[in-house]
Amino acid sequence: MANGGDHWLVRETTIRILWRGSIAVLALLVLVDFFVDHHPQFGIDGTPGFGAWFGFLSCVAMVLVAKAIGVVLKRPDTYYDE
Amino acid sequence: MTNSILASPALILIIAGLLLPLLPATLRSLALLAAPLVALLMVWQVPDGTVVTVSYLGFELAPMKGDKLSRLFATVFAVMAFAGGLFALNQKRTSELAAAFVYAGGAIGVAFAGDLITVFVFWELMAIASTLVLWSAGPSARSAGLRYAAIHFLGGVILMAGIAGEVAVSGSVAFVPLDISTTPRKLILLGFLINAAATPLSAWLPDAYPEASWSGMVFLSAFTTKTAVYVLIRGFPGTEILIWIGLAMVFYGIIYAILENDMRRILAYSIVNQVGFMVTGVGIGTQMAINGAASHAFAHIIYKALLLMAAGSVLFMTGKRNCTDLGGLFRTMPLTTICGIIGALAISSFPLTSGFVSKSMVTQGAADQHMATVWFLLEAASAGVFLHAGIKFPWFVFFQKDSGLRPSDPPWNMRAAMILCSAICIGLGVMPQPLYDMLPYPVAYVPYTTSHVMLQLQLLLFSGLAFFLMLGLLKRTMTITLDVDWLWRTPGAALMRALDGAAGSVASASAVLSRSVVTVIQTRLRRHHGPDGVFGRAWPTGTMAFWTTIMLGAYLVLSYI
Numbered sequence: 001m002a003n004g005g006d007h008w009l010v011r012e013t014t015i016r017i018l019w020r021g022s023i024a025v026l027a028l029l030v031l032v033d034f035f036v037d038h039h040p041q042f043g044i045d046g047t048p049g050f051g052a053w054f055g056f057l058s059c060v061a062m063v064l065v066a067k068a069i070g071v072v073l074k075r076p077d078t079y080y081d082e
Numbered sequence: 083m084t085n086s087i088l089a090s091p092a093l094i095l096i097i098a099g100l101l102l103p104l105l106p107a108t109l110r111s112l113a114l115l116a117a118p119l120v121a122l123l124m125v126w127q128v129p130d131g132t133v134v135t136v137s138y139l140g141f142e143l144a145p146m147k148g149d150k151l152s153r154l155f156a157t158v159f160a161v162m163a164f165a166g167g168l169f170a171l172n173q174k175r176t177s178e179l180a181a182a183f184v185y186a187g188g189a190i191g192v193a194f195a196g197d198l199i200t201v202f203v204f205w206e207l208m209a210i211a212s213t214l215v216l217w218s219a220g221p222s223a224r225s226a227g228l229r230y231a232a233i234h235f236l237g238g239v240i241l242m243a244g245i246a247g248e249v250a251v252s253g254s255v256a257f258v259p260l261d262i263s264t265t266p267r268k269l270i271l272l273g274f275l276i277n278a279a280a281t282p283l284s285a286w287l288p289d290a291y292p293e294a295s296w297s298g299m300v301f302l303s304a305f306t307t308k309t310a311v312y313v314l315i316r317g318f319p320g321t322e323i324l325i326w327i328g329l330a331m332v333f334y335g336i337i338y339a340i341l342e343n344d345m346r347r348i349l350a351y352s353i354v355n356q357v358g359f360m361v362t363g364v365g366i367g368t369q370m371a372i373n374g375a376a377s378h379a380f381a382h383i384i385y386k387a388l389l390l391m392a393a394g395s396v397l398f399m400t401g402k403r404n405c406t407d408l409g410g411l412f413r414t415m416p417l418t419t420i421c422g423i424i425g426a427l428a429i430s431s432f433p434l435t436s437g438f439v440s441k442s443m444v445t446q447g448a449a450d451q452h453m454a455t456v457w458f459l460l461e462a463a464s465a466g467v468f469l470h471a472g473i474k475f476p477w478f479v480f481f482q483k484d485s486g487l488r489p490s491d492p493p494w495n496m497r498a499a500m501i502l503c504s505a506i507c508i509g510l511g512v513m514p515q516p517l518y519d520m521l522p523y524p525v526a527y528v529p530y531t532t533s534h535v536m537l538q539l540q541l542l543l544f545s546g547l548a549f550f551l552m553l554g555l556l557k558r559t560m561t562i563t564l565d566v567d568w569l570w571r572t573p574g575a576a577l578m579r580a581l582d583g584a585a586g587s588v589a590s591a592s593a594v595l596s597r598s599v600v601t602v603i604q605t606r607l608r609r610h611h612g613p614d615g616v617f618g619r620a621w622p623t624g625t626m627a628f629w630t631t632i633m634l635g636a637y638l639v640l641s642y643i
Contacts, residue, residue: 007413010484026547029540038533041449041457046533051461051540058462059469059548062333063555066340073564074341077404080562080571 026052090146091121091128091156092191092204095163099183099211103176111171114179118164121190125156132196141255144196151376151522155193155312158380159186161506162304162387169391169499170297178218182301185211189305193312197255198245198270201313205241205277209234212306215298216290223293229567230290233276233283241273260317271318278310278361279354281330285567288338288350292403296394299346303353303390304383311360311379315522320367325456328365331358332463339470340556341563343404345479346393349386352429352471355463356382362460363444369523371447377521378444381436381510385428388503389475392422395496396479399489405558409482417491419480421500428507430472430542431464436510438538439517439529446527464538465545472542473549478558 008014033048040046098117102110128148136143163186170179188211191204209231216227247266249255260267279287291302318324335355342348356378363375395418396411397403412419424435431437441464448456491497510517518525549556611618 006484009412010410022543022547026543029536029543033536033540036532036536039531041452042454045457045461045537049540051537052544054458054461055465055541056544056548058465059545060552062336062462062466062469063340063548063552066337067555069337070341070561070563074559074561075564077343077560077562079564 089124089127090134090191090194091124091160092187092194094121094124095160095187095190096184096207097187099180099185099187102180102183110176110179114167114171114183115164117183118160118167118186121163121187122157122160125153125160125190128153128156128194138199141197141199141249143200143255145191145200146194147196148194149522150520151312151315152193154376154380154520154522155308156190157520158308158383159189159193159305162186162301162383165384165387165499165502166297166301166304168502169300169394169496171495172493173295173297175218175295178215178295178298181211181214181218182298185215185301185305189309192309196257198248198257199255201257202238202242202245205309206238208306208309209238212302215301216294219293219295219298226290226293229570230286233286237273237276240269240276244269244271244273257313257316259319262318262321262323271321274310274313274317275327277306278314278357279307279331280327280361281334281354281358282566284331284334284354285565287354288342288347288565289567291350291353292344292346296398299350300387300390300394303349303386307353307357308379308383311357311364311375314361314364315372315375319364319372322365324361324365325453326365328358328360328362329456329459329463331355331361332460333466334358336463336466336470338563338565339474341561343406343558343560343562345396345403345405345408345475346390348405348471348475349389349393352467353386355467355470356386356429359441359444359460359463362456363447366444366447366451366453366456368447368450370443370450370527373518373521373523373525373527374440374443374445374447377440377517378437380517380520381428381440381507384503384506384510385425385436388421388425388500388507389429389471391496391500391503392418392425393475393479395492395500396489398492398496400487402487404560405478405482406560408479408485408487410480410484411487411489412480414488415480415491417497418500419476421504422480423476424504424507426472426476428511430468431538432472432511432542433530433535433538434508434511436507436517438511439514440510442529442534442538443525443527461537461541465541465548468542468545469549473546474556477549 030049030052038046044050095117098113102113105113128146130149131147132144133146133148134144136145163183166182167179170182173179185208188204188208191207192201195201195204213227213231213234216223216230244266248270251264251266260270262268262271276283287307291299294302314324331354335351335358339348339351339355342351360375360378363371363378396408396415399415400408402408428435428437431441445457445460448460514529609615613619
């Protein structure tokens with residue numbers, strides 16, 4: 001809906017502000033991590049920004065694996081209807 | 083002893099469930115809210131040790147035996163019966179509520195069972211009652227309910243075989259930690275794992291649960307899988323294979339939920355995912371990991387119920403269940419949206435929610451044992467939970483696009499139940515100590531350290547970034563994803579039809595054959611013994627005399643030879 005009467009949360013300007021704000025939060029989070037006293041269990045998990053790249057890449061990998069599996073196993077949702 | 087049996091919190095809920103259909107509407111509402119509270123008070127009165135013993139077929143049964151682990155699970159089952167009862171107060175189908183209360187009573191019965199036979203009795207009661215909860219949704223749930231019942235009764239048979247074998251081998255029915263050295267114990271473990279929805283036997287859950295009514299799935303999500311987690315903690319702590327089964331469940335849940343379109347099936351897959359974390363904790367088996375599995379089961383029951391209440395409210399108000407039909411509901415369902423987001427944050431183990439203080443004990447258990455692979459996989463999965471449930475569910479249901487639907491928030495009782503569960507999710511996250519005090523082992527764990535909070539926030543927020551960057555790939559399509567249940571729904575069903583057809587033709591062929599054989603025999607009999615047959619007709623006296631003379635003559639001739 002492009003009309004001005006729509007909810008403020010879905011207006012283009014709000015969405016732009018949300019994206020900018022979120023990116024700022026993400027950057028800040030990684031930045032602050034350089035000053036945190038880590039208690040690594042396995043070494044690499046104590047390096048600054050570990051959670052950020054590990055979480056991001058894990059999710060990208062899981063989505064790609066899911067899409068690949070989907071190519072083989074996805075069916076129309078009427079598949080089982082007789 | 084009679085008093086002790088009557089003081090069973092399990093029986094209170096079962097009796098309340100059986101009486102519900104007989105009560106007038108106002109009393110029914112009162113019973114729905116009062117019975118779980120009475121049961122909760124009784125759970126806390128159960129002391130440590132065996133409370134009741136019964137002799138049965140020469141076995142000393144302990145139908146009621148208490149300790150911290152039993153009381154922890156029985157507590158959350160009773161709380162859930164209350165929250166579910168409140169949510170379902172306006173459910174018109176009394177049969178569903180009656181079955182749900184018997185089901186909850188069965189779960190509490192398992193939690194207090196001191197021997198395997200009692201476990202089995204309540205186990206089967208739960209299977210029957212949960213099938214009835216499913217069927218109460220109406221004709222659309224009929225075939226899914228049948229498939230659900232078939233799997234659970236198969237699991238029950240396997241469990242019974244295991245128990246019988248265990249009795250034959252060890253002579254004991256005591257429900258104590260079992261190693262998996264013997265076949266009967268492997269069968270018991272298999273029976274438990276079927277109810278835990280362990281991969282690859284998990285397909286029954288996403289197949290059946292989403293077919294329940296808007297309130298039915300709230301009950302279904304709480305009891306079966308978590309009772310299975312309880313019996314695994316009780317019977318098989320530290321069994322290594324459970325670590326790998328648990329991890330398989332965790333990733334199965336994420337992958338399938340990413341591909342799913344039905345909002346409640348997304349949440350069904352995420353039950354398997356979350357139970358996977360618990361099963362992994364049981365497999366690790368240290369005090370830290372067991373505390374993690376037990377507390378995560380507690381936290382999970384509440385936040386999963388909250389998520390399903392939010393989804394149930396949407397279904398109740400709109401009648402729609404697919405992400406492709408939903409979206410933009412935040413405009414007119416603000417309370418449902420906020421409660422749904424709180425549940426989504428809790429399942430993602432966001433700091434200050436219940437999931438954060440419970441799940442981290444499982445990962446800590448892996449770290450303490452220097453299980454690097456397990457730890458990294460669990461952390462990757464934590465990010466994946468935010469992806470498949472934490473953001474996906476609220477985004478596609480409440481935001482996404484404007485579906486044009488403008489439903490209001492649901493009736494007061496449904497709102498109240500969601501607020502109650504939200505309060506528990508945040509309350510446990512902010513103040514974990516009361517939960518920690520209830521855990522089976524003393525808790526020497528501090529969840530809120532700067533490095534832990536930072537790690538978790540990074541995992542989750544960057545998972546969020548990944549979600550919105552890959553939104554194009556995650557766009558919902560009107561599809562389902564084939565699962566193991568395909569085996570018995572397509573080739574299995576075809577095989578049965580073929581066998582049925584073959585049996586039918588064999589039957590008709592043998593019918594034709596037997597008919598013709600019978601006809602031949604009948605004709606011959608008729609020819610010889612019928613009214614005109616040679617043996618059947620009346621012979622004249624002359625003929626008789628003639629043949630007698632011939633016989634006598636022959637005899638006379640023969641006697642001279």
